[in-house]
Amino acid sequence: MAINALYSASSGLAALDTALDVTANNLANVNTPGYKASRTNFQDLLYIEKEQPGAINANDDQRPIGLYVGLGVRVSGTQLDFTQGAPQFTGRPLDITIDGEGFFVVTVEPSLGGGTAYTRAGNFALNSDGDIVMANNQGYRLDPNINIPPDATNISISSDGKVYYTSPGETEQTEAGTIQLATFANPAGLAQIGTNLYTQTDASGDAVTGEPSTDQRGSLQQSFLESSNVDPTRELIDLIRTQRAFEMNSQSIRAADESLRTVSQLRR
Amino acid sequence: MSYGLQISASGAASALYRQDVHANNLANMDTVGFKPDIPTQRPRDDVRTEDGLWFMPSDVLLERLGGGVMLKPNLVDHGQGAIRESGNPLDLAIDGEGFFVLRPPIGSDPSIAHLTRDGRFTRNGAGQLVSVSTGAPVLDAQNRPVLLPPGPAPTVESDGTLRQGGAIIGQLRVMNPPDTGTLRKAGNGVFEVPAAAVARAGPAPGRVRQGAVEESSVSEIKSLMAVTGAAREVDANISMIQQHDRLMERAINSLGRLT
Numbered sequence: 001m002a003i004n005a006l007y008s009a010s011s012g013l014a015a016l017d018t019a020l021d022v023t024a025n026n027l028a029n030v031n032t033p034g035y036k037a038s039r040t041n042f043q044d045l046l047y048i049e050k051e052q053p054g055a056i057n058a059n060d061d062q063r064p065i066g067l068y069v070g071l072g073v074r075v076s077g078t079q080l081d082f083t084q085g086a087p088q089f090t091g092r093p094l095d096i097t098i099d100g101e102g103f104f105v106v107t108v109e110p111s112l113g114g115g116t117a118y119t120r121a122g123n124f125a126l127n128s129d130g131d132i133v134m135a136n137n138q139g140y141r142l143d144p145n146i147n148i149p150p151d152a153t154n155i156s157i158s159s160d161g162k163v164y165y166t167s168p169g170e171t172e173q174t175e176a177g178t179i180q181l182a183t184f185a186n187p188a189g190l191a192q193i194g195t196n197l198y199t200q201t202d203a204s205g206d207a208v209t210g211e212p213s214t215d216q217r218g219s220l221q222q223s224f225l226e227s228s229n230v231d232p233t234r235e236l237i238d239l240i241r242t243q244r245a246f247e248m249n250s251q252s253i254r255a256a257d258e259s260l261r262t263v264s265q266l267r268r
Numbered sequence: 269m270s271y272g273l274q275i276s277a278s279g280a281a282s283a284l285y286r287q288d289v290h291a292n293n294l295a296n297m298d299t300v301g302f303k304p305d306i307p308t309q310r311p312r313d314d315v316r317t318e319d320g321l322w323f324m325p326s327d328v329l330l331e332r333l334g335g336g337v338m339l340k341p342n343l344v345d346h347g348q349g350a351i352r353e354s355g356n357p358l359d360l361a362i363d364g365e366g367f368f369v370l371r372p373p374i375g376s377d378p379s380i381a382h383l384t385r386d387g388r389f390t391r392n393g394a395g396q397l398v399s400v401s402t403g404a405p406v407l408d409a410q411n412r413p414v415l416l417p418p419g420p421a422p423t424v425e426s427d428g429t430l431r432q433g434g435a436i437i438g439q440l441r442v443m444n445p446p447d448t449g450t451l452r453k454a455g456n457g458v459f460e461v462p463a464a465a466v467a468r469a470g471p472a473p474g475r476v477r478q479g480a481v482e483e484s485s486v487s488e489i490k491s492l493m494a495v496t497g498a499a500r501e502v503d504a505n506i507s508m509i510q511q512h513d514r515l516m517e518r519a520i521n522s523l524g525r526l527t
Contacts, residue, residue, distance in 0.1 A: 077401075
């Protein structure tokens, strides 16, 4: 009966609604440093075997097998796209781009992912203690913490993660520490917890932490910020496709409704 | 009872069923690797022929009408979907005939193999190449899960060979079942096929394209036409049923009246 058509179409509407949310979020983050676009993955639902409408013959050999109806579509998940965003020159000494697969390691509240989170957003700043922290309202510290004295000038970060500064009256640079980067077997399996942060999950595998420029972690580029990897053109095309698909599924509902109404008015 | 009433009822029932199938196709117009179902039907034989009641008296006139319409097993349209660049190195599309082989879930019937055209893969925590939809590992020619060592994403050649930094690290199996008509849809983009048929099958002529996905091969316009067209068919058949009903009503209440 057309009841299945109603459910298939409504599952289509629900899945497309999720896709619309994901696309809107990607577009909203088109200027967020280090943001990685998500995409919505659809998959078809189960199929049910239907009986042949009408009588089955005495030998039971007229009824065809393989007569089935699909039950629609669902969102199987969203998937992060970890392709590199374009590095943008900013001139700020504490803007850092990772040119490679690694993530910065930051210390967060123990309630979030066991106290360690990972980010690609390289817009760092100094807090009042002189620690290098993420330049957002939470101010999470790098792990291991790197401290720059308040009177230091001329902070420089080498491509292998060493942070140097110049103290007043000195000509030689002092090393403050090394920024560590983490890589994952499956970065797409990381959990997104907002504020540009990711935490490790069973799907992502354990973080492998090490110095930049080793083992595919990528090198650091000071004074560059990795821009969002959202491609606005692609997202807008997805938006159009999603909206049209939404409309077509609503037409399915209308047609199925008409069928059901006709049937229900059979006996007037 | 009016024979035509049954014929019209079979028409309405088949139209309702076809509407379900096309609505499902339309709902999956954005599902990667989806292949639309084509509902098929055939004229139904008259009751005497269908039930083998050859000894019963026949009504030649009515039997010439046949028995309405009857559904046949769905066909699946295995035509190629459009290949869309996605930029993700672990998205694979097959250009041409062929299927990826997935490991069936543990505990499922070992005589059934799982095939898919949905090439959205990722690396799981154990380093296996798995389907993003179901998490099922992708198998190589020896029916072992394909393992990706840590490091940069591999390059995938058109025959499924995986290379990382120039060295061969494995090969995806891309196979072609002897008869796509034996494939049965199991949802989640998976087609079930007897494992024996997979073991015998040779490599597929299709070429693997990296960084791309095969879009659903549903034709939105055709499906929408079919869904709305089926509603009209229901309409027409129901009207016919009402006509038969009126005819019988006249026959019972007017024809038999003496004055």
